[in-house]
Amino acid sequence: MHKVLHQLALALFCFLITTTATAFSPKDVPVRPAPPGHYLKQESLPVHTQETFNHDQPIVGTYYFYWYNANYKGQILDADGTDALTDHPIDSIDMSYRSSAWHLQQLRDILAAGIDFILPVYWGYPDSGSHWSLEGLPPLVEAAQRLEKEGIRPPRIGMFYDTTTLRNNSKKYHVDLTKPEGKEWFYLTVRDFYSMIPPNLRASVDSKPVVWLYIAEFVKHQDPTIFDYLRAQFLKDFGIEPLIVKEVSWQGRADLDYKWGIASGPQIRGVAAVGPGYDDSAVPRATHKIRKRESGNFYRNAWNLALSLDPATRPKIAIVETWNEFHEGTDIAPSKEYGRMYVELTRKYADLWRTGVQTKREGPYATAQEVSIIFGQTPTDAGLTLGTAPAVPDGKTFNVITSGISARRADWKKRDPNYLYFDVDNSFFFRDKVPLELEFEYLDSGNGKIIVEYDSTATSLSHNGAFKSIISAYLTNTKTWKTARIQIPDAYFSGRANGQDFRISAPNVGLTIRKVELRKLHGSDSHPLRMP
Known part of the structure; x- marks a missing residue:
């Protein structure tokens, strides 16, 4: 059904007549759907004027969940009216992806935690209308620009491509990356996100905007060449290639890799991933998983392991899973349950990470032979x-x-x-x-x-x-x-x-x-x- 509708749309708006049921190929489409934002190559700042992280610079990031809306309890209450959250923000009165004031407070707290960049969890996809992912980004950008006007450098904004949308979307289209239309869908999602982020606010490494991929299980078929396609298309639209960070389940040549899901402990691959614990007991699932926080010791031990590695060879990027995913209890944002404890802990370890400190290994077998x-x-x-x-x-x-x-x-x-x-x-x-x-x-x-x-x-x-x-x-x-x-x-x-x-x-x-x-x-x- 999706393919037929897409062909009809092309026939109407692009004056193309299709005579078969074969899905379109990008090269056959003279004009792509317009992006939701206007920050493309021709309107971008010159690359040399953009603020960027260096590839050898230790930095810290976190996943930023902005799907909440307290006005109608979106993502806060389940459909049956029960509490959807394991942990709870200290103040949820103005908690909404539409509120620049809420985003502004999050950014201030993120800076207090010593975090350099955020990865908004993006659920947008091509032609997805006023989906919360699209609606929430302009207020986030407005909040970051507000900090700049105050003389404060805001956390940079990168893309966390929530690949759940490759299967779960209103078009009921299961993306196949071996097909031209699947590759186009994959790329346009990235293009649309970065079209809404001003170049000077982007999380970039060596001027390359970060594209951070969630797990691959939602794609119908993988194609190891998809990242080459992404680079080529991004270069055409933005004048620079992206920096691709893939979850280890993806095939293809990426710049870095990482492992999602660190409830059992830190995962250190091309990126060092740490987190405070896990508890999805509030989520309506058949089975639940809990990793206790141990009064902060689980988080301390994760950071200690990362910091005990040789600074010359350990990853340069550390990622915290997550800032505010309250449903699964992976949050480090200020909360009713933990106050600002994890903000302060993160600041401590982020400062050590950025300054290249190597700590002594801790744990029950640290001195064992x-x-x-x-x-x-x-x-x-x-x-x-x-x-x-x-x-x-x-x-x-x-x-x-x-x-x-x-x-x-x-x-x-x-x-x-x-x-x-x-x-x-x-x-x-x-x-x-x-x-x-x-x-x-x-x-x-x-x-x-x-x-x-x-x-x-x-x-x-x-x-x-x-x-x-x-x-x-x-x-x-x-x-x-x-x-x-x-x-x-x-x-x-x-x-x-x-x-x-x-x-x-x-x-x-x-x-x-x-x-x-x-x-x-x-x-x-x-x-x-x-x-x-």
């Missing part, structure tokens, strides 16, 4: 934990008892291969330049190879080295317990192995393990304290 897990009826884990399904679908394991010895087994069938996954406590090791030794006890049952795959620094390998493979031992069917020991000189261990750090398997046979140990070699101290 070894971590381990022993599989009894209840596993005894000391810095090593077993990753299991459904978190890792191919990590289905079960307890076994062999000759009175408790152990853990992963079966391997032709159409159902399974691995023993392990996560290393971040306080023990996280992207540290320290050689490791892995040792595990296994039941020598069957014949074949035992393979260890680990998150490594070998970025030239497939998956950027997230599954570097090494043969650790051979099964010879002696039915006895044996020990395998390998050295790992290039561990990265940032959770890129399906959310874990390494996995062990015996392909086509299956594997039973009763104990795993991981130790640092040479007594290395991997967590030096750098200048405060």
